Amino acid sequence: MRMYLFQWIVVAIIAVMLSGCEKDEEKQGVKGTEGTYVSGRIDKFAVLWKDGMEIRLSDKTMNAIANDVYVSGDDVYTVGFMADDDRRCFAMLWKNGIPTVLCEGEGGGDALSVVVAGNDVYVAGALPDGEDGNIATLWKNGEAKKLENKIDGVMNTRAYSVAVSENDVYVVGEQQRIEGIDDIVLWKNKKTMVLGQVTKNLIDMKVAVSGNDVYVIAETWEFSSGYTSFVWKNGDVYSFEGDNSGAYVVDVFALGNNVYMTGYVINDKDKRAAVLWKNGMVTKLYDGWWNSQGEALFVSRDCVYIIGKVYEDSKAWVPKLWKLDEVTGKVEMVEFSDGKKNIEVTGLFVVEKAN
Secondary structure, X not given: OHHXXXXXXXXXXXXXXXXXXXXXXXXXXXXXXXXXXXXXXXXXXXXXXXXXXXXEOOOOOOEEEEEEEEEEOOEEEEEXXXXXXXXXXXXXXXXXXXXXXXXEEEOOOEEEEEEEEOOEEEEEEEEEEOOOEEEEEEEEOOEEEEOOOOOOOEEEEEEEEEEEEOOEEEEEEEEEEOOOOEEEEEEXXXXXXXXXXXXXXXXXXXXXXXXXXXEEXXXXXXXXXXXXXXXXXXXXXXXXXXXXXXXXXXXXXXXXXXXXXXXXXXXXXXXXXXXXXXXXXXXXXOOOOOOEXXXXXXXXXXXXXXXXXXXXXXXXXXXXXXXXXXXXXXXXXXXXXOOOOOEEEEEXXXXXXXO
């Protein structure tokens, strides 16, 4: 009873804090009408954009980020993370802008991915475990379930991404071993599969499912060698662009028999160039003198949408939204923001107008 009371107090406190946002539209939340939805942050604020309009989900009392967004019917679900100055961390779910605390504690709690299947809302992330530890967790309708670990010597685990196909739930994450090796893990329902191992720092992971095909990507970083990405299809290494050595994949989307990925390649100017891959074939989104990269993508009807960023004038990353018409092959770049600095974009969902 005390724990339930404490959770209600935490929710109430956060709701009061968030109600103090300055703009009227930031208090009113958002409904899932047609439009382009992007999650991310500005400075220390968790933010949801709808058609470029900024809706703050947190206030100045917290350091926060919105990690992912999903729209189902009239409802918009956003997940993320908030932390206060005392290192208390809150894994968050916002439904139409209204906050729910999934967990709180010191250290590693977080909510990284959200998907809705029927009446069920799934969130992948981590529960805090001790001062700096975390446990890979899948929330279903707000109820937390720790994902199993059957390997000795694992210190921490984290779930990064979730996808649902028919009655199957897929989650990808990591198991950090004491000896400095990370296992890249795919959980399917109650089964666990280790796809590979890395000795670098894992930055992010994504999973996408279509029919019987399951795609997993992992992005790593190391000081001496920089960023590296890995892609698997149905448990096997997925090769494209020759040998993958010049390709850096950040997000994946599967639809029908097609798989779409975004990220960047290194161009002949020795700069990052934002790209889209469809079934391994590349389309350049931006190929100028400034670094650029895709961050997240969404496919709807005959259009592919990519949210990313360009390092304009070598001063700051500026978010961009690209739209590829698959019928004509035309790529359109849309100015996403008003040029504000310190913007990070993380997730994308598009609801097109009904015919």
